[in-house]
Amino acid sequence: MTLELWIFCGVILGLILMSALFSGSETALTAVSRARMHRLANRGDGRASIVENLIEKRDRLIGVMLIGNNLINILASSLMTSMLLDIFGQAGVAYATAIMTVLLVIFAEVLPKSWAISSPERNSLSLVRFAQLAVWIFGPLSDLVNWIVRNILAIFGINLAAGISMFSAQEELRGAVDLLHKEGSVVKGDRDQIGGLLDLRELEVYDVMIHRTDMDSVNADDPIETIITEILASHHTRIPVWRGTNDNFVGVVHAKDLVRAIRDANRDFSKINIMKVATKPWFVPDTTTLQDQLNAFLRRKAHIAIVVDEYGDVQGLITLEDILEEIVGDIADEHDIDVQGVRPQPDGSILVDGSVPIRDLNRALDWNLPDTEATTIAGFVIHQTQSIPKEKQAYTFHGKRFTIIKREKNRITRLRIRPIEGEDKPKAR
């Protein structure tokens, strides 16, 4: 063999090695766990933070790896072909194709990819400098390629922007939890709790608050005996106080503070000034996320807040327990009334009060009725039918048969829901 041939072979080997680096990086970086990289980066690992940056723009990264890989593979094959053409004449094309296919598949594809996937974390950390350099060189080209592809698809009416949008980390986590549940390593209760935790960022105070019409409150200007009787009659510990109009809240009375005041008053109730017993109300916007509201409760060491809309009008109240219930499910205490309103029947159907929140129903029965358009099950039926159905009317949607049992004026107060055979399998939340 001449020196020239040796050089050719050396270059081709070098190119195959480079191609292997591209394939390996692509696999390692697409398989790596974002969460783990994030944790490492937070602990100060510089390479992990580069990995995090790279996989943030996943489309670009994959484009770069494909371009690099193809460029090198084609270059190596062309070199091999030209070398074998010199030696064997026209037959060299066939030899080159056969040899390069075998070499590339084994050494530039399967081997590096299998190696990369064996430990994506460790391998992406060791390949990250290479990947970073590749992105630096081919990044703009990859953007151009993506742009061309998107426009060609657009001509055929296919819109990539919507479909290809990457899963957010949150959806990924939710998917993982559902998957583990399916595999049996996470029980339903745990899945609900993890799902509930994730929901805290998406749900707003308005979604779980107690509506103003269901609030127990007292009028500051009523005689103190009336106030005491009302507070005793309430199942709740903290009672908002209003003055003038019943949406003008001026305080919140804690039953225990009231007991103390009664003792101090020494039987002379007229000495009690309810406004002195009450604490200042805390108003929060109805659009606060549950996550933020939970943090605010903990920071303020508060248990109850009055919910107002953007105009400052009172919408309802929310307590710490309402948020915790999103995670752990119903919390009942001694004085809570059983507001279930969901009664499974022996025939498999379920009687439901119209006021039951869709979320509670979904949680209790592991259903998956959409809760974006309406809050209560009555609201859901009205939204679906675009009318206020009469008693005995029945509808089928979302795999369930809804029969109206009772309607009072314009409200559906009770309905029967029957899962339709074959469609009532619990769905992932």
Ligand SMILES: Nc1ncnc2c1ncn2[C@@H]1O[C@H](COP(=O)(O)OP(=O)(O)OP(=O)(O)O)[C@@H](O)[C@H]1O
């Ligand atoms: N004054 C009130 N009027 C109507 N609903 C209330 C009132 N106070 C609390 N709730 C609701 O009662 C449920 C239980 O909340 P929470 O446990 O915080 O109150 P509580 O049982 O009265 O107080 P605690 O458990 O501290 O004695 C929650 O859904 C909450 O929104």
Ligand SMILES: [Mg+2]
């Ligand atoms: Mg309670």
